Amino acid sequence: MSAAGLSVEIDGRGVATVRLDRPERRNAFDDFLIAALTKELTRLGKDQTVRAVVLTGAGETFSAGADINWMRRMASYTKRQNIADAMGLARLLRLLNELPQPTIARVNGAAYAGALGLIVCCDIAIAAEEAVFAISEVRVGLWPATIAPYLTAAVGTRAARRYCLTGESFSSATALRLGLVHEIAPREQLDAAVEQIIGDLLKGGPQAQIRAKRMVADVAGSKMTPALMARTAAAIADARASAEGREGLAAFLEKRKPAFRR
Numbered sequence: 564m565s566a567a568g569l570s571v572e573i574d575g576r577g578v579a580t581v582r583l584d585r586p587e588r589r590n591a592f593d594d595f596l597i598a599a600l601t602k603e604l605t606r607l608g609k610d611q612t613v614r615a616v617v618l619t620g621a622g623e624t625f626s627a628g629a630d631i632n633w634m635r636r637m638a639s640y641t642k643r644q645n646i647a648d649a650m651g652l653a654r655l656l657r658l659l660n661e662l663p664q665p666t667i668a669r670v671n672g673a674a675y676a677g678a679l680g681l682i683v684c685c686d687i688a689i690a691a692e693e694a695v696f697a698i699s700e701v702r703v704g705l706w707p708a709t710i711a712p713y714l715t716a717a718v719g720t721r722a723a724r725r726y727c728l729t730g731e732s733f734s735s736a737t738a739l740r741l742g743l744v745h746e747i748a749p750r751e752q753l754d755a756a757v758e759q760i761i762g763d764l765l766k767g768g769p770q771a772q773i774r775a776k777r778m779v780a781d782v783a784g785s786k787m788t789p790a791l792m793a794r795t796a797a798a799i800a801d802a803r804a805s806a807e808g809r810e811g812l813a814a815f816l817e818k819r820k821p822a823f824r825r
Contacts, residue, residue, distance in 0.1 A: 567595045567596055567598070567599035568583065568584050568585040568588075568590075568592075568595070568596045568599070569581065569582070569583065569584055569596060569599045569600055569603060570582045570584045570621075571603050571607075573612075573613065576614060576761075576765060577612050577613050577614035577615070578613075578614060578615050578616075578617065578761055578765075579607050579613050579615070579616045579617065580616075580617045580619065581600070581603060581604070581607070581616060581617065581618050581619070582619050582620065582621055583596070583600075583618075583619070583620045583621065583625070583626050584621045585621070586620075586621045586622035586624070588627070588630060589622075589624040589626070589627035589673070590620040590621060590622070590624050590625065590626040590627065590678075591626060591627040591628060591629060591630035591631070591633075592626060592628070592629065592630060592633075592677070592678075593629070593630040593632065593633035594633060594648060594651055596630075597651045597652055597655050598651065600655060601651070601654060601655045601658060604616070604655070604658050604659060604662060605658065607662070607664070608658070608662045608663055608664065611769075613664055614664060614665075614764065614765060614769060615664055615665045615666070615667065615761055615764050615765070616662060616664055616665070616666045616667070617666075617667045617669050617757060617761070618659075618666065618667070618668050618669065618681060618685055619668070619669035619670075619671055620671055620672065622671075622672070623671065623672040623673075623693075623750075624671070624672040624673050625668075625670045625671055625672050625673060625674040625678055625682075625694065626674055626675070626677075626678035626681065627673065627675050627676075627678065628674075628675040628676030628677045628678050628699070629676060629677055634703075649708075649709060652677065652680075652709050653709045656680050656681070656684050656709060656710065656713060659681065659684040659685065660684040660713060661780070663773045663776070664769075664772070664773070665686050665687070665764050665772055665776070666684075666685040666686045666687070667685060667686070667687045667688070667689065667757060667760055667761070668681065668682040668685035668687070668688040668689070668690075668744075669689060669753065669754075669757050670682060670688060670689065670690035670691060670694050670735075670744060671691055671694070671750070671753060672691060672693065672694050672750075673694060673695050673696070674694060674695075674696050675696070675697045675699050676697070676698065676699050676700050676707065677707070677709070677710055679696060679698055679707075679710060679714060679743070680707075680709065680710030680713055680714065682743065682744070683710070683713045683714050683716070683717040683718075683743065684713050686776065687745055687760055688743065688744040688745055688746075689744060689745060689746045689747070689748065689753065689756050689757055689760065690735045690738060690739075690744040690746070690747050690748075690753075691735065691747070691748065691749070691750040691753050692735050692736075692747050692748065692749050692750065693735070693749075693750050694734075694735045694738070694747075695732050695733070695734060695735070696732065696733050696734075696735070696737075696738050696743065697726075697730060697731065697732040697733070698710075698714070698723075698726045698727050698730060699730040699732075700727075700730065701727065701728065701729075701730045702730040706727065707727055711723070711727070714727075716783075717741075717742055717743055718741040718742050718743055719741075719742070722741050735747045746760075767823075768807035768808075768810075768811060768821070768823045769807075769823060769824070770805065770806075770807050771802065771805075771807050771808070771811070774798070774802065778795075778798060782795070806824075807821075807823055810822060810823065811823070
C-alpha cells in the first residue's frame with residue numbers, strides 16, 4: 564500500500580518494509596508524510612503478525628530531512644502553530660523508538676538533519692558504505708531539538724556536541740565509529756546485510772523480543788540497586804514461566820528448533 568509519499572509492504576514472514584517514497588524530493592519529509600508514517604507505524608505496532616519493521620528510503624537517498632516547502636510554510640507560523648507542528652515529529656520519533664517489534668533502519672543513502680532521528684530511533688541501523696550523514700540544522704539557523712534525546716543516547720554527548728555544532732557531513736565509517744549505525748556494507752550488499760539481521764531476529768520469540776526491548780529501555784542509565792535487582796529477577800522468573808520460555812527451553816534440551824507463535 565502507499566500514501567502521502569510512503570509505501571508499506573509486508574512479506575510472508577511478517578517483515579514490514581516501510582519506505583519513504585519521494586525520490587524526486589530526496590525522500591524529504593513534511594507534516595503530511597510525518598502524519599502518514601505515524602499512522603502506519605501505529606497500525607504495524609498493533610499487528611501481532613508483524614515480526615519486524617524495516618525503515619528505508621526509495622532510490623539512493625535515505626532522507627534529506629525536512630522538505631524545503633514545509634520549511635517555507637513553517638516560517639509564517641505563529642509560535643503556537645510551530646509547537647503543534649513540531650510535536651508531530653516528536654510523537655513520531657517516540658512512537659518509532661517504542662514500537663513493540665524490532666526495527667531496522669536500512670540506510671540506503673544520504674541522511675540529513677531530522678532523518679538521523681529516524682535512524683537512531685530504530686533498534687538496529689545498517690548503512691550503505693556510500694551513505695553520508697549530517698546533523699545540519701545549524702547551517703540554516705535551527706538546532707536539532709526533537710531528535711536530540713535519541714541522538715545523544717546513540718552517539719554520546721561528546722560526539723553530539725561536535726556534530727550538532729558544526730553541521731558537517733561525515734561518512735558511514737564515521738557513523739559506524741560513533742555508534743550511529745551498527746554495520747556498513749557496499750550498497751550492492753546492503754540487502755544481504757539486512758536479510759542477515761532479519762534472519763537472526765526471526766529466530767527469537769516475538770513476545771520475548773518485545774519484553775527484551777522494553778527491559779533495555781527501562782534499565783538504561785539506571786544504577787544497580789536492590790529494587791532493580793528484584794525487578795530484573797522477577798522479570799526473568801516471568802520469562803521462564805511464559806509459553807515462549809517453556810517452549811524455547813524444551814526445544815534447546817530436545818535439540819530442535821523452537822515452535823514460536825507470531
